[in-house]
Amino acid sequence: MVLTLIPNELSSSKHCYQKINIKKAALSRGSFFYVSIKKKYSFFLNIEYRTRNIDIQKVTLLPVLTQLRDNNRLERIWLLAKIDFKKRYYDNSLGIFWALINPLCRFVVYYFAFTYIFPQRIPNYALYLFSGLIIWFFFAQGTKKGIKLLKTKKYLIESIQFKHSDLFIASTISACYSFMFNFIAYFIVSLIYGVGVHPTILWLFVLFFTIVVLVLGISMLLATINIYLRDIEHLWDIVVLAGFWATPIIYPHEITMVKLPFLQYLNPVAGIIINIRETVLNGNAPYYHLLVYDLVYAGILFLIAKFVYNKFAHKAVEKL
Amino acid sequence: MVHRTNYRTTLYANFVLFEKSHNCNSDYIDYMKKNRNREIEQREVVIKLENINKTFSLKDKNTDTIREKVLGIFSKNKKRQLKALDNINLEVRKGEFLGIIGRNGSGKSTLLKVIIGAIRPDKGGIVTTNGRIMRMSLAMGFDPNLTARENVYLNATILGLTFKEITGKFDEIIDFAELHNFVDTQVKFFSRGMKSRLAFAVAVHAEADIFLMDEFFGGVGDAKFKEKSEQVFEESFIEGRTIIHVSHQFRTIRDHCNRVILMDKGSIIAMGRPNQVIPVYRKLLNLEKEVDLDMEEN
Numbered sequence: 200m201v202l203t204l205i206p207n208e209l210s211s212s213k214h215c216y217q218k219i220n221i222k223k224a225a226l227s228r229g230s231f232f233y234v235s236i237k238k239k240y241s242f243f244l245n246i247e248y249r250t251r252n253i254d255i256q257k258v259t260l261l262p263v264l265t266q267l268r269d270n271n272r273l274e275r276i277w278l279l280a281k282i283d284f285k286k287r288y289y290d291n292s293l294g295i296f297w298a299l300i301n302p303l304c305r306f307v308v309y310y311f312a313f314t315y316i317f318p319q320r321i322p323n324y325a326l327y328l329f330s331g332l333i334i335w336f337f338f339a340q341g342t343k344k345g346i347k348l349l350k351t352k353k354y355l356i357e358s359i360q361f362k363h364s365d366l367f368i369a370s371t372i373s374a375c376y377s378f379m380f381n382f383i384a385y386f387i388v389s390l391i392y393g394v395g396v397h398p399t400i401l402w403l404f405v406l407f408f409t410i411v412v413l414v415l416g417i418s419m420l421l422a423t424i425n426i427y428l429r430d431i432e433h434l435w436d437i438v439v440l441a442g443f444w445a446t447p448i449i450y451p452h453e454i455t456m457v458k459l460p461f462l463q464y465l466n467p468v469a470g471i472i473i474n475i476r477e478t479v480l481n482g483n484a485p486y487y488h489l490l491v492y493d494l495v496y497a498g499i500l501f502l503i504a505k506f507v508y509n510k511f512a513h514k515a516v517e518k519l
Numbered sequence: 520m521v522h523r524t525n526y527r528t529t530l531y532a533n534f535v536l537f538e539k540s541h542n543c544n545s546d547y548i549d550y551m552k553k554n555r556n557r558e559i560e561q562r563e564v565v566i567k568l569e570n571i572n573k574t575f576s577l578k579d580k581n582t583d584t585i586r587e588k589v590l591g592i593f594s595k596n597k598k599r600q601l602k603a604l605d606n607i608n609l610e611v612r613k614g615e616f617l618g619i620i621g622r623n624g625s626g627k628s629t630l631l632k633v634i635i636g637a638i639r640p641d642k643g644g645i646v647t648t649n650g651r652i653m654r655m656s657l658a659m660g661f662d663p664n665l666t667a668r669e670n671v672y673l674n675a676t677i678l679g680l681t682f683k684e685i686t687g688k689f690d691e692i693i694d695f696a697e698l699h700n701f702v703d704t705q706v707k708f709f710s711r712g713m714k715s716r717l718a719f720a721v722a723v724h725a726e727a728d729i730f731l732m733d734e735f736f737g738g739v740g741d742a743k744f745k746e747k748s749e750q751v752f753e754e755s756f757i758e759g760r761t762i763i764h765v766s767h768q769f770r771t772i773r774d775h776c777n778r779v780i781l782m783d784k785g786s787i788i789a790m791g792r793p794n795q796v797i798p799v800y801r802k803l804l805n806l807e808k809e810v811d812l813d814m815e816e817n
Contacts, residue, residue: 274682278672278673279673282669354661357632357660358655358656359635359677359678360635513638
């Protein structure tokens with residue numbers, strides 16, 4: 200089957216006109232098709248598959264701009280995330296404030312336990328604890344929600360055709376909303392303690408990106424495993440609990456860095472938390488080896504998850 | 520002065536309305552209806568199914584937990600292969616109203632799920648679709664914990680509409696569904712009829728190109744809503760909207776379908792005009808008496 204690729208109005212350069220032979224079988228699913236072209240021109244083109252017009256494919260040089268203009272994908276993800284976030288606090292009288300109250304209460308409990316019962320000798324312990332808690336909270340919440348996602352959104356998958364991976368992006372963004380609330384709370388506490396804003400806070404973008412990729416990868420992987428093994432939900436609860444104590448959240452990070460270095464290589468969240476504290480709280484440069492290691496870890500995990508997801512996730516409707 | 524202008528405008532408005540309803544469109548519509556079958560044959564194919572097979576492997580025991588998987592190594596679990604769809608080839612053209620009938624468990628719903636992409640067919644099967652598809656069935660497509668407004672936005676945005684377009688059409692959707700007082704009510708408090716009205720309204724106004732109706736009008740909807748939906752069905756051919764209707768309600772199928780498929784045990788055993796296929800179904804059911812098939816369902 201021969202398809203003619205017609206360029207978008209935005210890009211009128213000549214090399215956009217291409218004729219590509221594609222195996223007929225590849226047409227059966229949008230994603231296959233998408234992948235098969237994308238391999239050839241992945242670096243300079245973004246080719247968009249739309250079921251609406253099978254003959255006309257859009258070839259653009261500015262993917263982000265066109266997405267904003269004529270595809271509602273961003274809007275869709277935004278709405279899915281917004282509704283997801285809102286739904287959790289729907290019937291509660293305090294509503295969205297629970298997003299703030301929950302981590303604050305946790306923080307207070309841990310703070311009293313570890314200043315009065317087991318005193319720690321860490322400067323600015325409150326902020327040290329709080330920053331670790333909100334990152335871990337984001338990680339735990341994001342991955343736990345991802346496990347059940349294919350089941351909770353089955354009603355949409357069964358009734359309308361769309362790219363199902365949008366659901367995962369949306370649920371991660373919804374977890375980001377909660378993180379935002381928590382981070383504002385952290386910021387207020389840090390102002391009370393008199394810790395100013397360091398310019399190294401800009402590293403937060405890189406570090407947060409790493410953990411978002413990590414959460415996205417893990418939730419896709421777990422959701423796919425959940426189709427075949429329903430136990431994974433309880434198993435992951437235990438892993439999250441063990442991970443909480445294996446991560447330097449309430450104790451000084453010298454323990455993992457010096458005594459048990461394998462922990463922070465097994466668990467990338469540890470490295471991220473250490474680096475966020477170094478940059479946001481102490482105003483130092485991050486540990487570059489941890490930064491690079493975590494980024495590579497998250498990237499590889501995401502690619503594996505995507506591969507597994509593409510291969511097995513289509514069984515979701517019949518098995519769940 | 521005022522009186523006269525008022526009089527004139529109303530007269531003119533009436534005249535335009537009269538002309539619209541009686542002269543201009545109706546001739547065209549009548550012509551199109553008469554030649555519907557011939558017209559459709561010249562239109563483009565919107566759904567193409569080639570070599571569709573689907574085998575479900577059913578296990579007698581549940582093996583989706585770790586404990587069962589470990590124990591399952593020693594005890595052999597019987598696996599049954601169930602062929603839900605057996606070598607299905609089908610072409611549906613734009614504007615067709617295709618009815619699918621068959622006994623329970625003959626693979627009708629599975630076929631719709633394959634078309635929408637929720638279930639992937641076995642190797643070798645090719646599904647090609649062209650257009651925005653929406654599958655409608657009772658009690659699905661909506662999140663019970665969200666309000667009607669949120670559900671409309673969610674469904675329409677997934678169908679591919681932008682927020683601006685949805686906001687423009689929102690009042691029309693609510694008008695059509697007659698849910699003015701329940702816009703911000705959670706869908707879990709809705710009755711079945713209200714839910715199905717809302718789903719249908721979204722599909723019509725969000726301009727889904729292909730409707731897959733999975734026993735959608737099974738005894739719900741009052742006379743007024745039925746009238747509205749009949750109107751939609753009649754216009755659908757002219758507007759190029761394709762409808763696949765899985766139903767046991769033979770009145771709708773007899774009145775609207777231009778083609779009917781009879782499925783049994785996962786394969787298509789008869790295809791043709793409603794008056795050709797419905798007798799075959801009667802024979803399949805082995806009905807001795809001349810039972811009205813519509814009454815059977817209700």
